[in-house]
Amino acid sequence: MNLNLRKAIIANIANNDQTQLEATIVDAIENGEEKMLPGLGVLFELIWRKSEEQERNEMIQALEQGVKEASI
Template structure:
């Protein structure tokens, strides 16, 4: 992914409230449009990078369990 795209996505949501961030995520998931996937990926990258190792492990467990249910 182009670093300019990462930067643009981060700039686009920087300063958003939790409600606005949630709306962005829910809208991207509900739309199901492929073009939204890079944005969700960037948001996940931000979460992952700021998470503790324990939080990262918890996310991996949730992901693993979620994939088992698909």
């Protein structure tokens, strides 16, 4: 069995509009289920690939701050 998780996740959300995509992200975060992490990873990868360097730097800064706050 050759399962391409990335393709499956993208296919699952391919026709979603912005509202649905936001709901998917919020739901995954609020539920906190481990099984949602790969999907969030794929969504982050898509965002990262479409972002300019300045946007990437802002994401890294936000991530750094989030990690610091989460570790307190």
